[in-house]
Amino acid sequence: MSTAQLIAVDLLVTLLAAATWLGAGVAAGLRRARVALALLVAAVAVTLARVGTAAALAVDGWWFAQEKVTFTLPLLGAAALVAVTVAGPRLLRPGSAGPSPAAVVALLTAGYAAAAGLVYPLLIGYPATWRDALATLTVVGAAGVVTWRVVAGRPPVWTVAAVAAVGLAGLGTGLAPIVPGSPAAEAADLDTGGGPATGHPAGHGTAVTDLRGPTTPGPGGQVRRFTLTARQTTITLSSGRSVRAWAYNGQVPGPPITATKGDLIEVTLRNADIERGVTLHWHGYDVPPAEDGAPGLTQDAVRPGGEYVYRFRADQVGTYWYHTHQVSDRGVRMGLYGTLVVTAAPASGLDLTVPVHTFSGRLVLGTHDQPDTRRVAPGTPVRLRLVNTDSTPHRFTLAGTAYRLVAVDGTDLNAPDELTEVGLRLAAGGRYDLAFTMPDAPVALLVDDDSGGGLRLVPGSSEPPQPADTGRWPELDLTAYGAPAATPFGPDSDFDRSFTLVLDRGIAMVEGAPRYAHTVNGRGFPSVPDQLVRTGELIRTTVVNRSLATHPWHLHGHRVLILSRNGKPVTGSPLWMDTFDVRPGEVWQVAFRADNPGLWMNHCHNLSHAAQGMVLHLAYDGVTTPFHGGHGG
């Protein structure tokens, strides 16, 4: 069973435990001793099953079982033991008046403890803390005392006193972080990942605004100038349907930016009327930090009437994209994005960039919301550059030809095999380049197996036939595709720092307000500690997804080398990615060399998750920012 399935089964078993314990208590209260006894037996069995699911989760990774093993299961175990001891004999031999009130109270309290096991991971999640445990214990205890009062009259003073004491202890633990001088209040706002602490006094160092790109092209390169003006508009899709959009230069996607390796790209961004402001972030492109377009960190957002000039060398060949990073959840969804393609030499054959986006519920390739059909002569070399500009993954299938997946996130794969009849799952923000020679029969690219849309390449003048049903094609395992090759570091390297990011849901502060957040190590932006690194260090990051949602993880300014997924090392081509999908229950280990000094966003590229807290910063020691606030996601 996968970890994701175990997480779901554990939640189901926990729900059943709460239902059976509460049911037994209610049946006892209604003097249905036999029903209560049957439910008690079921409750004990389900409680034991919970021990099994929690143990299995702990085997998959301590992160998945921590609060169950340390708190919610012991709580349920203790309450269940009391309930069996008190209620068991009374249900086996009920008097003429039925089960005693004590039995009812004990069974219902076990039910509250079981319910806490369900509510705790959904509302609080990782990591388990004393404060949360004491607060939960107080709620369960108080519910038990109230039940006692209702069912059996005045509860003994010691029970009330015990609950009050636990509650006060919880309150004390909760206040500790805001009591000046307490150890919790002094807790570092930096995660050093086991490496040395900062060597710079606060406020001293290099301003991120000084870390700008070069102003001249490389040898033989030229300057490529673009001006992008963001404004509200209406765009027309290929079907004739109009949708409201925010667009660069009135077009969605924005103007394609292309360059040859060594060119200098210079883009002037202007904002006509996007009230919340805009920026340009070069997704996957390792630009100098002041060119990265992270509002509140590397620049202020460009307000209506404002301007910002971005300059960077086109040193990285491959398929990338750009988008606003200001209120990016809304801005990118509304259309503030475009493609960035850098080639080593002028392209030959058909080189087609295919950005995929969802507008008002309709999947659009470029501007096509109906099949995009193109005539291609047989024998033509074809390269399709797929870009997922949405916040959720898409599945691509290519029917009618064998092909190779030649590049992932802009980096070429080593010795990619020929593929037929497979599904390619592309993370939000990710890119795949597919290459093949045009056959003398039609080729169809489908997105999410939808034969009513996609791209059709047709030789000659024939009409494209209806493409095959691709829904059953298996998904390609990227970690086993292509052939191994040398990498500058690997799983066995000595890492200078190792970070762990546990992704979950729970109540947390996000930008100063309590939210039902998407959390990193139990916190929401900007309360997630910055990760501190020094230039030249080798960094390993473990990303754990404890939640029920997929999180496409994206670090700015660096490509990461995938070391392993769920403990299994990569056996195919080395995988350098800037956005990798961490699905529920998955654990990814990735590594990178800290070779781009700056301050960098490190976040979930499901942009609504980012807006709900799933963001932190990677900070190079000694780099400072003059900007405060702004919206990170």
Ligand SMILES: [Cu+2]
């Ligand atoms: Cu996410």
